Amino acid sequence: MNSSTPKISKNYFLFSMMLIAANLRLPITIMPPLLNSIEKNLNIPGSMAGLITSIPLIAFAIFSPIIVKVSKNRGNEVTIFIFFLLLIFGSYLRIIPAVWALFLGTALVGVGIDSGNVLLPAVIKDRMPNDIPKGTALYTMSMLLIAAIGTALSGFLITKMSLNSTLSILSLVGVIALVFWIPNILSNRKDKDAKEKEVPKYRSVWGQSIGWLITLYFGLQSTVYYSILTWLPKVLSGHGVSTVFSSNLLTILQLAGLPLSFIVPMLAPKKIGMGTLTTFVFLGYVVAPLAFLVNTTSAAYLVILTIFVGIAQGIAFNTAIFFFTNKTTNPYQTAEVSGMAQSAGYLLAAFGPVAFGLLQQSSIILIVLAVLATALTLTGIIINKSKLIRE
Incomplete structure (x- = not known):
């Protein structure tokens, strides 16, 4: 300023x-x-x-x-x-x-x-x-x-x-x-105003691989999250779980991710922080959805799995925001990569759940989600090891 x-x-x-x-x-x-x-x-x-x-x-x-x-x-x-x-x-x-x-x-x-x-x-x-x-x-x-x-x-x-x-x-x-x-x-x-302060010119993130990796990460986490919100109740109803309990589980899922708003920004920059966070994303977004395939109405079992999914979504979303600010060199670049990632990311999120609806079988939906979540995890690891977006 x-x-x-x-x-x-x-x-x-x-x-x-x-x-x-x-x-x-x-x-x-x-x-x-x-x-x-x-x-x-x-x-x-x-x-x-x-x-x-x-x-x-x-x-x-x-x-x-x-x-x-x-x-x-x-x-x-x-x-x-x-x-x-x-x-x-x-x-x-x-x-x-x-x-x-x-x-x-x-x-x-x-x-x-x-x-x-x-x-x-x-x-x-x-x-x-x-x-x-x-x-x-x-x-x-x-x-x-x-x-x-x-x-x-x-x-x-x-x-x-x-x-x-x-x-x-x-x-x-x-x-x-x-x-x-x-x-x-x-x-x-x-x-x-920025030019008066000699903020350096920067190359567009659209032409840089790290920009596309961040976009892919945001898109995958959005797709997995909104698809789980859309299809988990249907999966559980097939196991005999009531609509009311399924709704309560979705509330638990969202609340479980709240503490990560503080944990991720504090832990991610640390040496072992991102490794720990990535492990929980894998457990919550890859292992937990597959565990929902078990035909059970056990409240304790389902609540524990839902908490893990909630933790994973909290980590994935907050990590995406972390990448926006920590892989860029100035506010204008941050805005550009944020716009790029959210443009493609939310397009996937909008059509992902609809596409999953064509699969019909809930077991196939959960397996595909686990595959996408695996790609999400690997993308996060690559981004974390990558250098800053170039100016």
Whole structure:
């Protein structure tokens, strides 16, 4: 930042950044408990309602590179502000009882979320160059924790009030985040500001193998995670596990990954840290899914396996974010590799679960997931041993 640029305190930045992060999954995770009400209110089939969770992922894939280009001209902080306006508009557009409003609003929500997905790692690297692990930990923790709370709160509110009221209340989180983000705009830095500080030119990550490896890693972890969320209940129902218990297991899965928001950024830079983390990814994403093939309704057995899967997803996601900040040399490069990885990564995540649906047999689905998770593990090892993305 320029010396004349107003400075925002570190604590205020962290607080406002956590509010933005809190909205990066919340508008998506509040929707599943509302699907029955949406189907009834709008008279649409369940297959169409299911698109509500896929549309934002497709928006991530399409708009990630675009957001990176906008940020180079407008600055990261201003870009987040502009796109969060779209998020808020889309959130409240979904209140209109019309199919077009639901899907257009959901698409705008996805575009708005993507600005935070892509740019927050870069902002953290820029604002906290000497304390990246702390910033990254608070970023991912806020995103995952509020998403889990939002799912539960959405399910509770819809039993007490109308669909419109539920969406209106939960959408206020985005408004609050945007208001508190405004002071950060005063410290916004455009690409031309960076040139004044002689930030070195860098080669595009799209032409570097390490950039593609990070993209592959992000894509694989997204595909495995969303596929497990989609198909695990069906696998368990085939074993005689109740729908309620399967739903509880998915909650446990998400909560089990929360502590990793702090553990991964602190442990990954250490000499034996990445090896330990990789071992748990293998156990949780390769061994555990195969163990679900055992035809049992044992609560203890299933809970233990689910915890291992949750730990693996927490490690894999946070490691991907770690690679964004620790394999790049400046904030602009961080934003570019983040946009590249999330563009291709979320495209896989959007279509992966659908492709698995064509396999029909749950045993084949779990075996293929284990193979993809093995590739994920090996890719992580290669990235960790690779040098920084070249300037």
